[in-house]
Amino acid sequence: MSQTLNASTLLAVPMAPLVGSLLAGVFGTALGGNRIGRTLSHSLTILGVLVAFVISAMTLKSVAFDGAHFNETLYTWMVVGGLKMEVGFLIDGLTAMMMVVVTFVSLMVHIYTIGYMHEDKGYNRFFAYISLFTFSMLMLVMSNNMLQLFFGWEAVGLVSYLLIGFWFNKPTAIFANMKAFLVNRVGDFGFILGIGLIAAYAGSLNYGEVFAKGNELAALKFPGSDWMLMTVICICLFIGAMGKSAQFPLHVWLPDSMEGPTPISALIHAATMVTAGIFMVARMSPLYELSATALNFILVIGAITALFMGFLGIIQNDIKRVVAYSTLSQLGYMTVALGASAYSVAVFHLMTHAFFKALLFLGAGSVIMGVHHNQDIRWMGGLRKYMPITWITSLLGSLALIGTPLFSGFYSKDSIIEAVHFSSLPAAGFAHFAVLAGVFVTAFYSFRMYFLVFHGKERYDQDPHAHHDGHEGHGAKPHESPWVVTLPLVLLAIPSVFIGYYTIAPMLFGDFFKGAITVNAQLHPAMAELTKLFHGPMAMASHALSTAPFWLALAGVVVAWYFYLINPAVPAAIGRALRPVVVVLENKYYMDWFNENILARAARALGVGLWKGGDQAVIDGAVVNGSWRLIGWVSASVRQLQSGFIYHYALAMIVGIFVLMTWFVWLNK
Numbered sequence: 170m171s172q173t174l175n176a177s178t179l180l181a182v183p184m185a186p187l188v189g190s191l192l193a194g195v196f197g198t199a200l201g202g203n204r205i206g207r208t209l210s211h212s213l214t215i216l217g218v219l220v221a222f223v224i225s226a227m228t229l230k231s232v233a234f235d236g237a238h239f240n241e242t243l244y245t246w247m248v249v250g251g252l253k254m255e256v257g258f259l260i261d262g263l264t265a266m267m268m269v270v271v272t273f274v275s276l277m278v279h280i281y282t283i284g285y286m287h288e289d290k291g292y293n294r295f296f297a298y299i300s301l302f303t304f305s306m307l308m309l310v311m312s313n314n315m316l317q318l319f320f321g322w323e324a325v326g327l328v329s330y331l332l333i334g335f336w337f338n339k340p341t342a343i344f345a346n347m348k349a350f351l352v353n354r355v356g357d358f359g360f361i362l363g364i365g366l367i368a369a370y371a372g373s374l375n376y377g378e379v380f381a382k383g384n385e386l387a388a389l390k391f392p393g394s395d396w397m398l399m400t401v402i403c404i405c406l407f408i409g410a411m412g413k414s415a416q417f418p419l420h421v422w423l424p425d426s427m428e429g430p431t432p433i434s435a436l437i438h439a440a441t442m443v444t445a446g447i448f449m450v451a452r453m454s455p456l457y458e459l460s461a462t463a464l465n466f467i468l469v470i471g472a473i474t475a476l477f478m479g480f481l482g483i484i485q486n487d488i489k490r491v492v493a494y495s496t497l498s499q500l501g502y503m504t505v506a507l508g509a510s511a512y513s514v515a516v517f518h519l520m521t522h523a524f525f526k527a528l529l530f531l532g533a534g535s536v537i538m539g540v541h542h543n544q545d546i547r548w549m550g551g552l553r554k555y556m557p558i559t560w561i562t563s564l565l566g567s568l569a570l571i572g573t574p575l576f577s578g579f580y581s582k583d584s585i586i587e588a589v590h591f592s593s594l595p596a597a598g599f600a601h602f603a604v605l606a607g608v609f610v611t612a613f614y615s616f617r618m619y620f621l622v623f624h625g626k627e628r629y630d631q632d633p634h635a636h637h638d639g640h641e642g643h644g645a646k647p648h649e650s651p652w653v654v655t656l657p658l659v660l661l662a663i664p665s666v667f668i669g670y671y672t673i674a675p676m677l678f679g680d681f682f683k684g685a686i687t688v689n690a691q692l693h694p695a696m697a698e699l700t701k702l703f704h705g706p707m708a709m710a711s712h713a714l715s716t717a718p719f720w721l722a723l724a725g726v727v728v729a730w731y732f733y734l735i736n737p738a739v740p741a742a743i744g745r746a747l748r749p750v751v752v753v754l755e756n757k758y759y760m761d762w763f764n765e766n767i768l769a770r771a772a773r774a775l776g777v778g779l780w781k782g783g784d785q786a787v788i789d790g791a792v793v794n795g796s797w798r799l800i801g802w803v804s805a806s807v808r809q810l811q812s813g814f815i816y817h818y819a820l821a822m823i824v825g826i827f828v829l830m831t832w833f834v835w836l837n838k
Contacts, residue, residue, distance in 0.1 A: 189217025194297030222272035259313030356412015363405030403463035410446025431534030471504025472603035510693030511588035518581035551627035577669030612725025
């Protein structure tokens, strides 16, 4: 590829998965008469994503090594006044990195799905959905304007709804996908308000044009208040990110979305949909740098999510839900980095997290297959000898997640903790405590799961539910998964271990994000301070051995080892002693209860009030029906005067003359 990227080649990146999705979704299902079988369906969709990945990798090479850049409109949809509605691509370091992460993880998930979903009747439909999801995410990250960003934003929301409720005969899955859809609507309402304010005051939806007017917008007040317009815009946009990236209190949809098949847990909750909000804030960094209030708000929300969602991971027994709460916590870390103006660190953690979290989700799916569709970690144990590849890759993923020195997660996670330490915002102290405490919590719940699943006594034959679920019989021996499942695990384990070491210098301290991310170093010194302290990845890893995060992580692992392998009576006793706390955690801080019993009932009462009081009583009763009733009454009254008898009319004339004469006499007095 040359210095200037080719528009047609770039267009092939989102279009290839779309074509694969349409072919499998139409001709591989009842919609098009089931004309193509399973093999052709998965081959077409995998080919589409493979093409997208290869072009994305070539694009990343051109951007990173040749300084290539692309920012053009491909198609003008319509022009309203001076506002242009366009489809266009912006390719820089941030986009190129996201394209490779999205397409690589998606490719691994596609291959893995062949093994995981081979018994499922909706096999072809599932491949159509995940390819459509990949197209939607690519349109989101490649956009150069707010309209296309919003299109991709809503499209990933729609496809996630279809995927979470993929098993639509299962009531819990239907409840979960509706919950995800509704919670995301709350966030998206804020998001579209932010876009609307930008369109109204900047007169454009194009990123470059909006960023150029940033200082003008920063000088304005929000009409009718003392609020700064830029703060309102940034917080509205971030509310969208809170929904999509599952930040407190809009996080409630993500754990329930585990009702979908495991491959989509990896795709949606590791690398793509939930990171859309993080990507969006990083992309909007020129605007966020103009509002310290918005950044402080982001810092607080991220810190709450990072710490308190981690606590919930400790008491989960469903293997997928442990990983889901881990995702929530790590998204909180990314959000904290955004609040500290360390956008490049947030995106760096997004990238490293995508690999090791996809690995952990797919590893969890492999375990579920190996133990015949049991998901409860209390009925596993000792799987290490039965599932060696799943065991070693899951261990590598867990070590990356807890921030073990030299692993990819270490470089990004430690950089976040350091960046918050150097932040000058009022909430930085609380955020620093939250991300430090979160290190211990993450290590504890990660290795609680690891030890219960892969070590200790074999408990798979004691599962009381095993013979009720229609799968293989009670106590059947675990087995390693087929190669289509283990190959993606190995391919994801490689970047989970090495990618942080090789990319930290260019991504955080080089020019990789130059022009894509803007930081005001005078007001927000975190990145400048990190740059001074960085002396290479090896020096960073050796220095880490003497820092608090390393010892906190080690303590978490040791405590989990002692609690769950050596002396299981201790956590049981602690659970009994702290029963009220455990009840609060089991009820997820009563957020679901509050949403269902307070918010939903209040919304229902408001809806019923508006319907009965507003619609039926005022609009239908007073305005619509009241008007015809009034006219009917007036016409009925007037009709009495039109009797058709001459003596009635003569009497009316005499009375009229009498009234007129009386009036004139009264006037002339």
